[in-house]
Amino acid sequence: MTRHDALLVDLDGTVYAGPDAIPGAVEALEAAREGGATVSYVTNNASRTPGAVAGHLADLGLAVTEDDVVTSAQAGAAVLADQLDAGATVLVLGTDALADEITAVGLTPVRAYDDGPVAVVQGHSPDTGWRQLAEAALALADGATWVACNIDPTLPSERGLLPGNGSMVAALRHASRREPQVAGKPAAPLLRQAMERVGASSPLVVGDRLDTDIAGGHAIEAESLLVLTGVSTAADVLAAPAEQRPTYVAAGLAALTDLDAVRVGTDDGWRATVHDDGSLELGAPADAGDGAEDRAAALRALCAAHWAAVGDTATASTVTGADEAAGRMISALGLDAAR
Structure with a gap:
């Protein structure tokens, strides 16, 4: 977090789904705030007042005021x-x-x-x-x-x-x-307004949608964290064009405690190989699991290899497993169908 002077955090699909908090989200955001991070909640949903949004967040257990909320x-x-x-x-x-x-x-x-x-x-x-x-x-x-x-x-x-x-x-x-x-994400006005309100110059944009949150991060030339708790799927992330590719990919907001660990391209033990026909082969580490964190790690490996191979182009790829654990992971990510 030392590289970022504010978190610009999406709400729907990132902090909550409907009225309920996404597991672990409140704890992660409170830990970030208590650690000194400036947290601004930036939502594309224009249906509620900032006060109503802040009240909802407070009910979930977040320390937040109306001024911490910026709406489209x-x-x-x-x-x-x-x-x-x-x-x-x-x-x-x-x-x-x-x-x-x-x-x-x-x-x-x-x-x-x-x-x-x-x-x-x-x-x-x-x-x-x-x-x-x-x-x-x-x-x-x-x-x-x-x-x-x-x-x-x-x-x-x-x-x-x-x-x-x-x-x-x-x-x-x-x-x-x-x-x-x-006005809202992926266009810049909403995120610029949030930056100006807190005086940020190097924010981290956090959200669950490639086409709004992550593309919005690119629009303001900011790094971004995609959490796999909302709209965008593993297949969406793998096939994303350059302007929708996140800096970090994680299972959820708990990743805020160690962003370097979830940067796309970080060696998590998962191996991804690009074949001459453009297909991908995933290999699992010896201690491979099948939890949410493992799925995010495998996806990061696939993205790093695939994006490097295709450049800025939005291109899907067939993914196969080099071993039984990798095959199970491909199914868990929803990547087992030919693409």
Whole structure:
């Protein structure tokens, strides 16, 4: 942690899934904070206020205040405030928490096209339906500025993956034939805002999604830690393009105690060989196990070899085992099908 002056930590799929903490996450984050790390919670979910998010985190056992939380609703409001005149009307497609952030930056939130909005801001809300999308579509057709708080296609929950804000953005994109400005990860505004709030210059971006958290780290030229507790799978990581490749890969947040041990390319005893046809062969160490930490170690070995072979290209590969333990590990990682 001495290389980083702040942790910019994702929430859904990283700290919690639905209302419940991911095992070990609270303990790891508290240990990091007590060790002197500045911890900032940075979420693409625009549906709740920072205070509500902080309350949830406190209920889970984290020492946190409202100022430790940065949401994509805040980032979306800031992006619009930089482009619009004070008091300008903004059609809010999202929760009241998003509307409050629009008010906080000196703009006027409205809910209908007939109120004359000059901009549309879109964030996740479980209540968004056709009527709300229709109002936004009319505003976009009239030339309104469009900012999406995030474009995550899915939202992790304790029941599995649910439609995220990006799925609703896709509906408006299709209807309007326009592209929104994006405030949340993987775009830089949200992470930049989090950095500025804590005065960080060399943060570590932590999350569970390659296409948002890790790509966001690349957008601000920061190192990143991917935890295998949420959306992105081993197959996703192995086939990631350069702009979505994490610096570190770990089973969970406990890795914060020793980042060097989970850097991609660290020798964990697992061996990965690239054959002439591009396929990969995994070999297990003598003391190989099949737990979450072992799976992360095997994946790091595969990634180091594969990424070095393919360069910046996003390319999948067939993976085979050099021994019985490696074969079991390939199955545990979900890499046993031809890819």
